[in-house]
Amino acid sequence: DAGVIQSPRHEVTEMGQEVTLRCKPISGHDYLFWYRQTMMRGLELLIYFNNNVPIDDSGMPEDRFSAKMPNASFSTLKIQPSEPRDSAVYFCASSLVPRDSRTTNEKLFFGSGTQLSVL
């Protein structure tokens, strides 16, 4: 299994530009998560999907952030317009929840992340 695949690995852009981050979860996983990691705030959950449906986007910092999951094998996180304070490492993770579990608290599989620098 290839694991969770994120692209690009690095993104350098100028303030005001649109940024799109991409994620391919592990095949068969029914949960997908977007996290942001910074030194100051640690690992923050931005949004997560269950069976391609957004469940909780309360962690999305502003309307400039949006995420989609058009199918089970692809998700995007978009920032428009980008700002220097958005500079961080963005991780995608996926999980498979047992049928008899009502909530997801099983282990997560993380991608390698996208290092975003907004100048």
Add this chain to the structure above:
Amino acid sequence: SQQGEEDPQALSIQEGENATMNCSYKTSINNLQWYRQNSGRGLVHLILIRSNEREKHSGRLRVTLDTSKKSSSLLITASRAADTASYFCATAANTYSGAGSYQLTFGKGTKLSVIP
């Protein structure tokens, strides 16, 4: 919301020594997980311990859980330079928040340096 907090924030040891990291949390949990993150990489799941378990082993890793003290520890025995990484605990809440709800909360990690 509950959050696992790791202690210490940073730890430096010599190769061959044991490394112990602690995690404290605030409310009832379903399980507690430890993850490792190498520099520039994503987090990798190490071990999961459920609330009805007290100790778990995986290779050189030993995890304990004390639900009465709301704490867990991760012990790495006979450390190697390759163990240098950040280690995070994640707590899974023991309350039902609705179908499909997500209940893992990560701490800020312990940065472990193993000196050859």
